Amino acid sequence: MSRKLFAALLLILLSALPVLHAQDNLTCPAPADIVASVAEACANLEADQVCLARAGVTADTGTDSAFAQPGDRVTAGALAQLVTTAPTADSADFGAVLLNLRANLSRDTVRALVLGGAQIANTNDARLVLPASFRDVGRVRSSPSTTNDDNIMTTLQGGASVTAVARNDAGDWVQISFGDGELGWAATFLLYVEGDVNQLSTTPAAAGTVYGSPLQAFNLIGAPAAESACAELPAGGVLVHTPPETRALLVVNGVHVSFTSTLYLTLGEEVGRPALRVEVYAGEATVQTDYGAALLVPGVYASVPLSPDFATPLAEPFPARPNPAGRDVQLAPLTAAVTADGTALALTPSLDAAQIDAAIAQAFAPDGLLAGTYQLVNAVSTPFTEPADWQCGQDMELGLQMRFAPNIADVLEENYGVRIVAGQGTNGVSLNTHNDPQYRTVPETNGEVAARSIIVRDMLHFTLVETWARREGDFAAACNSEFTWEWVAP
Incomplete structure (x- = not known):
């Protein structure tokens, strides 16, 4: 090897040493140190207060109140924006802010830890409520x-x-x-x-905005969260916890997030757009936009594409996916900062993709169908007799929405007077099924009878099958109608 080539290679290696040295000697804060910082700086935090737990935070409080040193506190309503510093290859600064929010709860509070690399903007309406x-x-x-x-x-x-x-x-x-x-x-x-x-204001509140307690609505803003330079710490986001069996509501980036227990909120990307990611680690959650909803269990997340200004969801949540591998291990020790008694939680690991549908169905639809609002997506009626233009079944337009209880059969019995067992057909008399009096059934006389059954397609879809027979004088007709419904919201 020539001396010139050796010298060039040596120069390249030496030039890389400072970077490697800086990375190898980066002193990252341990999760236990972060929890200790929160406990020391934010003890006895009152409801609807925000506390600076660790340095490395830039905040706009809109007031003269100091919010620059660990232990500084402001009211949640005063906070306009905040940015927490994330570790880099050259700096282990890790900003953290603790939020103690009433949200929609009357007695308990939602505790949220904004972790290094996250930015939030308060979007809650300031009107008197x-x-x-x-x-x-x-x-x-x-x-x-x-x-x-x-x-x-x-x-x-x-x-x-x-x-x-x-x-x-x-x-x-x-x-x-x-x-x-x-x-x-x-x-x-x-x-x-x-x-x-x-x-109270005489200007009606706008749909899609929460008019509740301070900071019940906020936006995550900025670039999608990058993986932390510190292996034990998560990418920037907000760790959120509510007491067990207590359902809280937050509106994040215009997305309604109703949940029990423990979530991690962060930004990702979908179809080239910023996206809110709601990761569930304990309890359950419903993530809902104007376009649809997703039900989540521990070990999975849903992603919602957002407008460029992060203010508006653009679609229904993407189907549930496994949480990032190892994120539960990163977050578990940090949960001690958000539980009421300072005890760390055991979090559910990432769920296997093949298990997701079954896990959600077991949690939300143990009887095989979800409760909630269904939309009619297909209607097919076939007459068995002439004339072919005879009204076959009910007049229902595609897109019609109806609310069904957990047991679809019970609702059909209540609405139609016919007992239906899932997957089975039951003969019976249909009372007042049609608005036209001529269709009303009088048992043992001219009129209309039906056999109905439910076919459970999956936990999101069912088909109501109706076989109708109508007799009026010498006229007789029959038809088969199939109405397929799709779940759209809780």
Whole structure:
């Protein structure tokens, strides 16, 4: 080998040594050190407060309140944005911020740890809202009117907790947020409102926005999370925990996330767009947009494509996928920072892809079908007799949505008076199935009878099969109708 070539190779090797040296000697914070920092800096954190747990945080609080040193605290409503520093090849700085949020909970709180490399922006509406509850059973309507019952959304039981977010000009109707952030109207006299109704805004709240407690709605922003330079620490994100069996609601990047126990929220990428990733490690979660929903169990995540400004979901969640391998090991010791008693949780490892559907079905649809809203996706009717233009089955347009309880059969029995067992057909008399009186059945007389059965396709689809026979005087006809329904939301 020539001296010139040897010298060139030696120069290349020597030039690489500082980088290798810097990486090999990078002192990463241990998960236990991060937990200790949170415990020391953020002890006795009050509800709806934000605490700076570790240095390496840039925040916009919109106030003069100091938020630069570990232990500094501000109210959640004052926080506009924050950025936590992620470790790099040259620096082990690892910013961390603890959030203690009321969200939709009356007694407990949601604790969230924003970990190095994550950026969040507060998107919660700042309007005055008031806690409220129903005095007795009452209806929730889509508009402040009782002119007809077409606007009835649901009925809530006495004592049901809601949030008053607006009122009409007269003050005799209150707009409320209920359930998983749905908005509707209730007559004021039906409610106990904790405060002066007249102080509520007369501008109705907009759908898709949570008008609840501070920071109940926020956006993850910035570039997709990169893997941490420290092997024991996760890519930047938000570790979220709620007490066991307590269901909380957050709206993240416009996506409604209803969950129990423990999640990790981070940014990824789908079809060339930024995407919110909701990873579940304990409990369960429902991830919902205007386009559809996904049900998640421990060990899986759902991904939702977002608009370029991170504010709007563009599609339904992608089907559940296995969580990143090893992420549970990274997060498990850090959960001690978000549990009420400081105890670390045992988290579920990444679920095998082949097990996902079965695990979700077992958790959410033990009877073989999910409860929730179904959309009619296919309707086929075949007449058995002449005339061929005879009405065959019910007039139902594709896209029609109906709500079904966990046991589809029970709902059909309630609605149609016919007992159906999943997978079996049962003969029976159909009462008032059609609006036209001539179709109403009078047993043992001219009229209409039907045999119905349910075919369970999978946990998201079922087909209602109806075989109808109609007799009226000398006229007789029969047909077979198949209506296939697809689950779209809880």
